[in-house]
Amino acid sequence: MKLNIAVLPGDGIGPEVTAQAVKVLKAIAINFDHVFTFSNALVGASAIEKFNDPLPEATIETCKNADAILFGAIGKTSYDLDPYAKIRPEQGLLRLRKILDLHTNIRPVIAYDDLLIKSSLKKTQIKGTNILIYRELTSGIYFGDKHLSEDNNTASDVCKYTREEIERVAHSAFKAAQSRKRKLTLVDKANVLESSRLWRRVVQELATQYSNVEVNYTYIDNAAMELIINPKQFDVILTENMFGDILSEEASVIVGSIGLLASASIGDNHVMFEPIHGAYTKATNKGIANPIASILSAAMLLEHFGLDDEASLVRDAVEKSLTLHITTPDLNNKYDNITTTKVGDFIEDFINNPDETNLN
Amino acid sequence: MKLNIAVLPGDGIGPEVTAQAVKVLKAIAINFDHVFTFSNALVGASAIEKFNDPLPEATIETCKNADAILFGAIGKTSYDLDPYAKIRPEQGLLRLRKILDLHTNIRPVIAYDDLLIKSSLKKTQIKGTNILIYRELTSGIYFGDKHLSEDNNTASDVCKYTREEIERVAHSAFKAAQSRKRKLTLVDKANVLESSRLWRRVVQELATQYSNVEVNYTYIDNAAMELIINPKQFDVILTENMFGDILSEEASVIVGSIGLLASASIGDNHVMFEPIHGAYTKATNKGIANPIASILSAAMLLEHFGLDDEASLVRDAVEKSLTLHITTPDLNNKYDNITTTKVGDFIEDFINNPDETNLN
Ligand SMILES: CC(C)[C@H](C(=O)O)[C@@H](O)C(=O)O
Ligand SMILES: CC(C)[C@H](C(=O)O)[C@@H](O)C(=O)O
Numbered sequence: 001m002k003l004n005i006a007v008l009p010g011d012g013i014g015p016e017v018t019a020q021a022v023k024v025l026k027a028i029a030i031n032f033d034h035v036f037t038f039s040n041a042l043v044g045a046s047a048i049e050k051f052n053d054p055l056p057e058a059t060i061e062t063c064k065n066a067d068a069i070l071f072g073a074i075g076k077t078s079y080d081l082d083p084y085a086k087i088r089p090e091q092g093l094l095r096l097r098k099i100l101d102l103h104t105n106i107r108p109v110i111a112y113d114d115l116l117i118k119s120s121l122k123k124t125q126i127k128g129t130n131i132l133i134y135r136e137l138t139s140g141i142y143f144g145d146k147h148l149s150e151d152n153n154t155a156s157d158v159c160k161y162t163r164e165e166i167e168r169v170a171h172s173a174f175k176a177a178q179s180r181k182r183k184l185t186l187v188d189k190a191n192v193l194e195s196s197r198l199w200r201r202v203v204q205e206l207a208t209q210y211s212n213v214e215v216n217y218t219y220i221d222n223a224a225m226e227l228i229i230n231p232k233q234f235d236v237i238l239t240e241n242m243f244g245d246i247l248s249e250e251a252s253v254i255v256g257s258i259g260l261l262a263s264a265s266i267g268d269n270h271v272m273f274e275p276i277h278g279a280y281t282k283a284t285n286k287g288i289a290n291p292i293a294s295i296l297s298a299a300m301l302l303e304h305f306g307l308d309d310e311a312s313l314v315r316d317a318v319e320k321s322l323t324l325h326i327t328t329p330d331l332n333n334k335y336d337n338i339t340t341t342k343v344g345d346f347i348e349d350f351i352n353n354p355d356e357t358n359l360n
Numbered sequence: 361m362k363l364n365i366a367v368l369p370g371d372g373i374g375p376e377v378t379a380q381a382v383k384v385l386k387a388i389a390i391n392f393d394h395v396f397t398f399s400n401a402l403v404g405a406s407a408i409e410k411f412n413d414p415l416p417e418a419t420i421e422t423c424k425n426a427d428a429i430l431f432g433a434i435g436k437t438s439y440d441l442d443p444y445a446k447i448r449p450e451q452g453l454l455r456l457r458k459i460l461d462l463h464t465n466i467r468p469v470i471a472y473d474d475l476l477i478k479s480s481l482k483k484t485q486i487k488g489t490n491i492l493i494y495r496e497l498t499s500g501i502y503f504g505d506k507h508l509s510e511d512n513n514t515a516s517d518v519c520k521y522t523r524e525e526i527e528r529v530a531h532s533a534f535k536a537a538q539s540r541k542r543k544l545t546l547v548d549k550a551n552v553l554e555s556s557r558l559w560r561r562v563v564q565e566l567a568t569q570y571s572n573v574e575v576n577y578t579y580i581d582n583a584a585m586e587l588i589i590n591p592k593q594f595d596v597i598l599t600e601n602m603f604g605d606i607l608s609e610e611a612s613v614i615v616g617s618i619g620l621l622a623s624a625s626i627g628d629n630h631v632m633f634e635p636i637h638g639a640y641t642k643a644t645n646k647g648i649a650n651p652i653a654s655i656l657s658a659a660m661l662l663e664h665f666g667l668d669d670e671a672s673l674v675r676d677a678v679e680k681s682l683t684l685h686i687t688t689p690d691l692n693n694k695y696d697n698i699t700t701t702k703v704g705d706f707i708e709d710f711i712n713n714p715d716e717t718n719l720n
Contacts, residue, residue, distance in 0.1 A: 075551065079551070080550070080551065080577065081577070083550050083556075083557040083558075083560035083561045083564070084557075084561070088551065089551075090551045090552060094552070120481055120482060120485055120588050120589050121480055121481060121482075121588075122480060122481075122482065125480055141501075141519060141552075141553065142552055144516065146553070146554040147554060148554050148557075148558070152523075152558075152561070153522060153523040153524075153558075154520065154521070154522045154523070154558075155520070155521055155554040155555045155557065155558035156504065156518055156519060156520035156521070156554065156555055157518070157519045157553045157554050157555050158516055158517070158518050158519075159501065159516060159517045159518075159519065160514065160515070160516035161514070161515055161516070162513060162514045163512075163513040163514070164513075189602070189605075190440070190443050191435065191439070191440065191448065191450045192450060192454070192501075192502055193501065193506070193517045194506040194507060194508050194515040194516065194517050195515045195516055195517050196443075197443040197444075197508075197515065198443075198508070198512075198513075198514075198515035200443035201443045201444070201512070204443070217440065217441070220605075220606055221605045221606050221608075221609035221610075222609060222638075224584060224606045224607075224609055224610035225609045225610055225612055225613055225618060228480050228481075228588060228610065228613040229480050229613055242549070245549075245580075245581045246580055246581050246584050246606060247584075248581075249581035249582060249584055249585045250581075250584035250585055250588065250610070252585055253585055253588040253589055258585060278582075
């Protein structure tokens with residue numbers, strides 16, 4: 001297969017983790033006779049520095065011309081601390097999601113047996129957890145009208161949803177549930193928000209088309225609690241943009257490190273794959289950033305194009321690295337000199353030689 | 361002291377837990393020579409049933425004339441499942457908060473040593489946790505304009521904040537931090553929301569007036585993760601309405617049961633005390649509802665009026681009940697017939713006779 005992949009490393013640890021994912025994709029290409037080409041482009045703070053624009057035209061072009069996008073991370077502490085900044089790294093990511101209409105963000109949350117001990121939660125509680133979060137990604141309060149009064153004393157954001165916006169992500173979530181444990185939980189705040197009530201209505205209506213799926217409805221506050229108390233009750237979680245942001249990052253505590261969570265952002269014409277973690281500025285270039293989330297995002301990319309064996313091999317390699325403690329410090333208390341690159345090298349070696357790879 | 365207390369038991373388990381808190385307040389009145397009078401009023405689904413209004417005029421009057429309000433819980437499953445209902449139980453609570461201008465909601469999150477084992481989290485991680493969440497309670501997306509298009513296909517909610525709304529709750533939070541570990545964490549989503557950027561600006565400005573308080577800023581998605589990974593890093597958390605709702609319910613996993621979390625809602629002219637849990641309809645009248653959150657809300661009421669010894673005694677009684685496993689099933693795997701009323705009775709007995717109370 002030929003794939004033209006746009007690579008947007010972004011800021012902070014973005015470039016170093018993305019480099020490992022690219023390495024892994026190259027190894028897959030060689031071993032499975034695919035032709036993957038990679039085109040790099042700037043986004044976020046690094047694009048602002050160069051072009052005063054977090055999403056330069058050239059980057060948009062590169063993305064539009066690609067079969068898939070591999071995204072690193074964006075954000076920078078100086079912007080976080082400056083609520084007056086008009087141009088912000090995050091705008092690059094948000095505009096990209098919007099322009100490419102990447103409406104459906106899929107975030108798997110899987111408790112690996114080898115990592116149960118790493119989680120903040122008790123082992124028995126999380127063993128076997130396998131959740132797929134479907135987060136709406138191009139609407140809601142992220143993209144509604146924003147306003148700041150001239151005197152800087154009043155600010156507002158609008159959370160708006162249309163039936164169509166809800167339907168498309170909901171259909172995908174229902175279909176995913178059908179191929180899994182046939183359970184879908186809608187998370188909203190329908191006891192308070194009009195937009196949430198629309199979500200609940202639309203999902204209630206769609207549910208009749210997926211009669212073999214058990215549908216549950218819960219409020220975001222309760223979901224934030226239940227996700228920790230009893231994560232195994234969930235199969236597919238469907239939710240709006242902001243709640244999905246919160247729940248998916250919270251869910252990383254089940255897995256043991258936010259450095260493990262991958263995601264796919266799917267639109268009708270474009271697809272993007274990105275770790276759910278941020279730029280983690282203070283870890284930049286220290287070799288401590290966990291590349292697994294980026295590598296697993298690459299696996300989701302492969303799977304998206306039907307390359308299931310390839311995706312499985314990447315996942316096997318990742319699991320092997322976890323079993324053998326070839327992991328960055330966020331997960332490792334056995335060895336202390338395993339860098340970002342070493343984890344990538346191990347996974348690359350495993351792909352080249354699945355039967356022989358071991359700690360070396 | 362004379363106190364005229366409005367009691368709004370509300371729906372579901374509200375009445376049974378509130379009855380225990382009233383019992384406890386009566387015991388305090390007798391033992392400390394206070395005169396507490398109680399006036400009951402309807403709110404929520406039970407008020408809708410009787411008056412087709414979740415907050416009847418009479419209830420508002422009762423509350424306005426009271427020195428303090430003790431609130432139970434509201435909500436009912438039939439409304440949760442009906443996103444078309446125009447009249448909803450929650451409106452009673454929200455309107456009450458708004459009418460009485462109860463802008464500052466304080467939610468303590470304390471890990472009791474006797475309950476460490478009950479938490480979903482690992483003991484070492486949570487031991488010693490003592491967080492005070494300051495949640496803005498009368499603005500934000502809860503109270504902004506709501507809209508549903510005529511064709512029912514588009515819905516929206518506005519999240520709006522003014523500088524004054526942020527300042528008043530922020531001042532209280534800063535002051536609380538000064539009398540504690542002098543750490544305040546603002547939780548927002550300033551990388552995406554204009555309203556959050558206003559929060560960040562205002563808090564940055566106020567911080568200069570509280571130079572002995574260390575201020576941190578974090579995003580809600582990150583906070584939802586950090587609250588579980590390392591709750592002990594937090595002292596006072598300050599946040600807007602919706603994020604406070606989510607974080608405080610999530611925080612119940614640290615404490616071991618949502619049935620333990622109390623809150624105070626403070627306005628300039630009125631004060632209300634309420635458990636953070638909901639109506640928990642399916643537990644109604646089974647004797648399994650945990651009355652501690654309501655009883656600890658009563659303790660916050662006492663403290664608010666400077667009755668510190670009285671509040672301490674209630675808290676001692678609660679801790680004793682936890683130590684002796686005189687607790688409802690959510691916390692108990694030692695005895696299985698301890699009902700809501702029995703817990704209330706034990707705490708009442710302890711107050712009447714602090715030195716002699718034991719399991720009987
Ligand atoms: C960086 C930020 C804008 C982004 C979001 O909130 O969507 C991130 O947290 C994510 O979850 O992808
Ligand atoms: C019942 C509901 C409207 C309420 C809220 O969301 O504020 C509750 O969850 C709370 O936290 O007090």
